[in-house]
Amino acid sequence: MLDMLVVGGGYVGLSAAIAVKQAAPHLNVAVVEAAPEHVWKNDTRASAIIAAAAKMLEVFGIWNEIEPEAQPITKMIVTDSKTSDPVRPVFLTFDGEVADGRPFAHMIPNVVMVAALRGACDRLGIDIRHGLGATELKTHDTHVTVTLSDGSALETRLLVACDGVRSKLRDLAGIRTVTWDYGQSGIVATVEHERPHDGCAEEHFLPAGPxxxxxxxNNRSSLVWTERTQDANRLVAADDLIFEEELERRFGxxxxxxxxxxxxxxxxxxxxxxRSFVAPRFALAGDAAHGIHPISGQGLNLGFKDVAALAETVVEADRLGLDIGSINILERYQTWRRFDTFRMGVTTDVLNRLFSNDATPIRIARDVGLGIVDRLPRLKSFFIGQAAGTTAKDNPRLLAGQTI
Incomplete structure (x- = not known):
């Protein structure tokens, strides 16, 4: 019988397995991933990793593998305009360093991060089974039985679902969600450009979205381009010439x-x-627990916070000789993470509604607000610390760069 089974072999799932196994090597931890074994090597996307998450990757012993390919974000610029505006005034700028001199975030190619996480799993002896999804879930007093798509079954004391925003396991566990559709889609692409960006990230608030x-x-940038869903589908289906022409109108x-x-x-x-992050012998983490708008760039980092909190909860319970799958133990994890997740979900929802709006009075009000923040250094420092994840008083130890 397994001590912990993680379903979902993305960044959050692999990190959850590593965090627990590294701190408690005697626990038997395994990962099941629905995608074929090498499909992650074709991923051309990149992800923003905040300073606190980078500290956790240092504890895992893999940041030295990742850092050479990681681009520090040294500055952040926020503008608010229409696509047709000839000039886009800068309303808010952030320096990219937090108190200890670190960049508040890095951009990391997904293939680099996954390769490093998988290498750590190999070194720790974490078994990863590919091409298998969960089809049935049965909870018993002492364990959970998970039936997989090949007909095999695994028994585990604790099941952790990291299988994405449309989590099959969440449905099998009977956990309901609060869900609504923004009528928007996020276009994700990588572009190459002639001139250096000097580590500067920009967010343009345009009428259709950020x-x-x-x-x-290497003179490349990652785009997260929000459009109305119908327009986004049309743009992605268009040939590169049309896409790049529309891109230049927004990119400049x-x-x-x-x-x-x-x-x-x-x-x-x-x-x-x-509605709940836990059930008996079952926990949600990452997008399976929360899917938010990318306006703040915090989606993946919320998942890393889940990992750090869950691992600390599980490992400390194990050291005390307690049952790591007990609902009483898992509710500690839920209490730790639920409010922060709800707050971030509401914040991103409000920001998206506020900035995906071209009404003149609202534009004036939000631009005045951005201008006020830009002139208050202490407030800017607070916001950058929050974005970096370094100022939260209840941070798990991994996010502070400490072992569990």
């Missing part, structure tokens, strides 16, 4: 000519919050 430009190594010409590298994809955007 348009984020996030720096990568300050970095020279643009060229799309690799695939461009569109993902529907909405808000999904699980």
């Amino acid at each position: 348009f984020a430009i996030l720096p990568l190594k 010409h300050k970095l020279g000519s643009l060229k799309v590298i690799g695939d461009k994809r569109a993902f529907p955007l909405g808000l999904t919050l699980a």
Whole structure:
């Protein structure tokens, strides 16, 4: 019998397995992943990793593998305009360092991060089974039985679902969600440009939604481009010439000519919050627990916070000789994470509604607000600390760079 089974082999699932196994090597931990074994090597996307999450990756012993390919975000610029505006005034700027001199975030290619996490799993002896999804779930007094898509079954004292915003396991566990659709999709693509970005990230608030430009190594940038779903699907289906022409209208010409590298994809955007993060011998983490708008760039980092809190809860319970799958233990994890998740979900929802709006009075009010924040250094420092995840008083030890 397994001590902990993680379903979902993405960043959050792999990190959850590593965090527990590293701190409690005697526990038998395994991962089941629905995707084929090598499909992650074709991922051309990148992710924003905040300073607190980078500290956790240091504790895992893999940051030294990741850092050479990680692009520090040294500055953040926020503008508010229409696509047709000839000039886009800068309303808010942030320096990219937090108190200890670290960049508040890095952009990391997904293939680099997954390779490092999988390497850590190999070194710790964590078994990863590929091409298998969960089809049935039965909870017993002492364990959970998970039936997989090949007909085999696994028994585990604790089941952790990291299988995404449309979590099959969440449904099997009978956990309901609060969900609504924004009518928007996020276009994700990587572009190459002539001039260096100097580590500067930009977020343009346009009428259809935020348009984020996030720096990568080698004169490249990652885009998270929000459009109405119908327009997003049309743009992604268009040939590169039309796509790049529309892109230039939003991106501008300050970095020279643009060229799309690799695939461009569109993902529907909405808000999904699980009504409960736990059930007997069962816990949700990452997008399975919460799917939020990408306007703040915090979605993946919320998942890393889940990992750090869950691992600390489980490992401390194990050291006390307690049952790691007990609902009393798991409710400590839920209490730790639920309010922060709800707060971030509401914040991103309000920001999206506020900034995906072209009504003149609202534009004036939000631009005045951005201007006021830009002139208050202490308030800016507070916001950057919050974004970096370094100032929260209830941070788990892993996010402070400490072992469990």
